[in-house]
Amino acid sequence: MRIQYTEGSLAQAVIRRFNALRPLSEEATATFEQAILEGLLRAGPGEDLAAEGDRVDGVRLVLSGWLFRHKTLEDGRRQIVNFVLPGEACDAYVYLLSTMDHSITTATPVVYAEIKKARFEKLLTSERTLAEAFMCETLVNDAIQREWATNLGRRVALERVAHLFCEIYERLRPVGLVDGNSCSFPVTQMDLADATGLSVVHLNRTIQELRASGLISLRERTLTINDLDALKNVAFYSPSYLQLYRRD
Amino acid sequence: MRIQYTEGSLAQAVIRRFNALRPLSEEATATFEQAILEGLLRAGPGEDLAAEGDRVDGVRLVLSGWLFRHKTLEDGRRQIVNFVLPGEACDAYVYLLSTMDHSITTATPVVYAEIKKARFEKLLTSERTLAEAFMCETLVNDAIQREWATNLGRRVALERVAHLFCEIYERLRPVGLVDGNSCSFPVTQMDLADATGLSVVHLNRTIQELRASGLISLRERTLTINDLDALKNVAFYSPSYLQLYRRD
DNA sequence: TCATCTCGTTAACTTAGTGAAATGCTGGAA
DNA sequence: TTCCAGCATTTCACTAAGTTAACGAGATGA
Numbered sequence: 383m384r385i386q387y388t389e390g391s392l393a394q395a396v397i398r399r400f401n402a403l404r405p406l407s408e409e410a411t412a413t414f415e416q417a418i419l420e421g422l423l424r425a426g427p428g429e430d431l432a433a434e435g436d437r438v439d440g441v442r443l444v445l446s447g448w449l450f451r452h453k454t455l456e457d458g459r460r461q462i463v464n465f466v467l468p469g470e471a472c473d474a475y476v477y478l479l480s481t482m483d484h485s486i487t488t489a490t491p492v493v494y495a496e497i498k499k500a501r502f503e504k505l506l507t508s509e510r511t512l513a514e515a516f517m518c519e520t521l522v523n524d525a526i527q528r529e530w531a532t533n534l535g536r537r538v539a540l541e542r543v544a545h546l547f548c549e550i551y552e553r554l555r556p557v558g559l560v561d562g563n564s565c566s567f568p569v570t571q572m573d574l575a576d577a578t579g580l581s582v583v584h585l586n587r588t589i590q591e592l593r594a595s596g597l598i599s600l601r602e603r604t605l606t607i608n609d610l611d612a613l614k615n616v617a618f619y620s621p622s623y624l625q626l627y628r629r630d
Numbered sequence: 631m632r633i634q635y636t637e638g639s640l641a642q643a644v645i646r647r648f649n650a651l652r653p654l655s656e657e658a659t660a661t662f663e664q665a666i667l668e669g670l671l672r673a674g675p676g677e678d679l680a681a682e683g684d685r686v687d688g689v690r691l692v693l694s695g696w697l698f699r700h701k702t703l704e705d706g707r708r709q710i711v712n713f714v715l716p717g718e719a720c721d722a723y724v725y726l727l728s729t730m731d732h733s734i735t736t737a738t739p740v741v742y743a744e745i746k747k748a749r750f751e752k753l754l755t756s757e758r759t760l761a762e763a764f765m766c767e768t769l770v771n772d773a774i775q776r777e778w779a780t781n782l783g784r785r786v787a788l789e790r791v792a793h794l795f796c797e798i799y800e801r802l803r804p805v806g807l808v809d810g811n812s813c814s815f816p817v818t819q820m821d822l823a824d825a826t827g828l829s830v831v832h833l834n835r836t837i838q839e840l841r842a843s844g845l846i847s848l849r850e851r852t853l854t855i856n857d858l859d860a861l862k863n864v865a866f867y868s869p870s871y872l873q874l875y876r877r878d
Numbered sequence: 879t880c881a882t883c884t885c886g887t888t889a890a891c892t893t894a895g896t897g898a899a900a901t902g903c904t905g906g907a908a
Numbered sequence: 909t910t911c912c913a914g915c916a917t918t919t920c921a922c923t924a925a926g927t928t929a930a931c932g933a934g935a936t937g938a
Contacts (some may be wrong), residue, residue, distance in 0.1 A: 435870070453780045455866045461780040478766050483773040483871035518726050520768060525731040527775035532701045532709040534782035535827030539925070571886065579783025581926050586887060618703045622683070623731035787895070819916065832895050834917060 399469030404515035447492030544617035567605035647717030652763035695740030792865035815853035
């Protein structure tokens with residue numbers, strides 16, 4: 383995987399996202415960026431960054447690539463409960479709890495930064511707005527989780543898949559990963575089925591239907607949304623939960 | 631509704647829960663308790679403590695009674711995404727975001743405490759472990775939300791309802807609201823259907839089935855679990871996500 | 879070159895869960 | 909007492925989604 387960044391820093395996605403959550407001072411940005419660049423790591427596709435039951439002792443921030451959070455029942459049924467996209471945190475504050483309640487696995491090659499607990503806490507203490515930004519990151523994650531519950535509980539297959547596409551698209555946009563009306567969408571239909579609570583067969587049928595209606599195209603790991611408004615209508619999509627627009 | 635407290639303070643449920651998340655010093659407990667008792671409020675059943683789109687400017691803690699968090703689609707379909715039980719916080723830190731992404735409505739008469747933002751922040755600054763406890767509260771809430779996604783996406787009706795019963799039971803126990811093998815369960819089948827993503831009709835069938843198998847009884851707003859282990863087996867229940875046992 | 883794997887796709891068939899509507903129960907309010 | 913409202917329950921016809929299985933295309937590797 384070649385990592386492409388038009389504007390300088392590897393940490394761009396994270397900086398952008400956190401700035402959208404809370405405007406950070408230049409100084410805070412610089413301190414944050416340095417902490418990120420000092421903790422750079424890479425993982426190949428299909429690696430676990432954390433597994434259910436693990437203890438976690440730091441914070442990981444995704445610079446590029448996709449991951450997903452998932453839980454598996456004893457008999458093998460799996461639910462992907464969220465994706466972790468560039469700019470987002472894997473596990474802010476999780477070291478406060480005893481163990482992970484879910485697993486985090488890479489879907490693609492991933493570049494991420496690890497900030498150890500001690501450093502992280504120092505960072506939050508010295509930069510108050512950064513602490514608030516991390517808090518917001520956690521709260522938004524929570525809001526997304528609620529929207530997923532609604533998606534899984536009350537939307538039918540077509541709406542559900544459409545909703546997922548809208549959400550991912552809107553989450554990728556602010557970090558600069560939407561190009562025209564397309565974005566990378568590097569997950570298999572099996573993963574997508576596990577994210578939407580459908581069988582692979584029915585997920586496939588549903589995607590066919592969305593394609594046939596001309597709303598989207600999805601091939602070679604690229605999602606193109608031909609008519610975003612129409613797709614949002616199909617999905618009963620209401621975006622405020624992502625908190626993409628700043629307070630005041 | 632008569633509020634019964636065998637051991638003194640109204641704030642007992644909250645104190646117990648937060649102490650289970652992080653052991654609080656006596657001093658921290660006292661300061662916290664005072665803040666709670668100074669902000670006491672009551673609400674009748676069916677009242678909104680917050681609605682989607684509202685701004686929230688403080689933290690509410692539930693002393694007694696049940697509430698639920700819910701989201702509604704444009705066409706009226708509703709999903710209850712979680713319950714808020716005695717001892718839990720409605721909206722810790724939410725003032726950091728611009729607006730509520732969901733609504734919070736009382737299911738029963740509720741006694742709660744409101745702590746305004748300024749006071750709340752002062753409290754967290756002066757009592758570090760309390761800040762950590764609030765953070766844990768948020769993280770556990772997040773974990774519950776993930777479990778709900780799994781429940782809605784990958785469990786069939788019987789497992790799903792069984793799982794909800796197990797979870798609520800286990801959440802009520804540490805705050806002292808389980809009596810023998812029974813607890814209050816003050817929600818209608820319509821609410822339960824909206825919480826499990828089922829139709830009322832099918833929810834009813836499912837409850838009949840659980841009753842017929844002798845695992846539970848549910849009548850007059852009281853849930854009795856006759857065989858908790860068996861119910862957990864039916865539900866593929868794995869409790870660690872509630873983080874009920876302290877780290878170290 | 880052949881064999882194997884993963885992934886997407888399609889078909890045939892089954893089933894879990896839905897929707898609408900009617901019935902009965904219980905507990906206020908008039 | 910009577911009436912009504914809210915809630916639980918049941919029935920029945922219907923459908924959205926699951927299951928199983930098979931097939932093809934492309935990638936990978938011996």
